[in-house]
Amino acid sequence: MERILALAALALASLLNFNTHRADIEVGQDLMAEEIESLGGDLIQSTFEQIAALPFDAVAQPASANDLTGPAQFGGAASWDAATDLDDLDGATVMRRLQGASGGGLDYTLAAEVAYVEKSGGTWREVPRRTYFKRLTLTTTGPGSFAATLTSVYTAEGQ
Numbered sequence: 001m002e003r004i005l006a007l008a009a010l011a012l013a014s015l016l017n018f019n020t021h022r023a024d025i026e027v028g029q030d031l032m033a034e035e036i037e038s039l040g041g042d043l044i045q046s047t048f049e050q051i052a053a054l055p056f057d058a059v060a061q062p063a064s065a066n067d068l069t070g071p072a073q074f075g076g077a078a079s080w081d082a083a084t085d086l087d088d089l090d091g092a093t094v095m096r097r098l099q100g101a102s103g104g105g106l107d108y109t110l111a112a113e114v115a116y117v118e119k120s121g122g123t124w125r126e127v128p129r130r131t132y133f134k135r136l137t138l139t140t141t142g143p144g145s146f147a148a149t150l151t152s153v154y155t156a157e158g159q
Helices: 002-052
Strands: 095-099 104-119 123-125 135-141 148-155
Touching: 002 095, 002 104, 002 135, 002 148, 123 135
Parallel strands: none
Antiparallel strands: 095 104, 104 123, 104 135, 135 148
């Protein structure tokens, strides 16, 4: 009888130990997911700040919207960091490695799309012609299932 009780106690202790480890793992996973989201959010914000520093267009003082870069000429930057104005980022993709709290690197991918837009009613819609407004859509993916897509509309200086 003592052996059965000892075996039952051992089984119960093993089960409790297993549940404790599983709970620890879940807490660790939750913390990692929070870190991934926090770092991803910081990356998006700093990227938008970097983008906001770029000129609207290669033509600094357009006399009319027709003086601006045509939509067919968007993109073309050799790298994300080589973009000289907003529309150079169209189609650009870059991978950024961020340092996690645990010391490991976390890889995030940023992809940008730029298009001319105009306001129709209360929403911005893409148009195939030059306007004084460009919409940048930034899509970010990262570790696990992290994904975020944000848009911002920029206007030509003085318009």
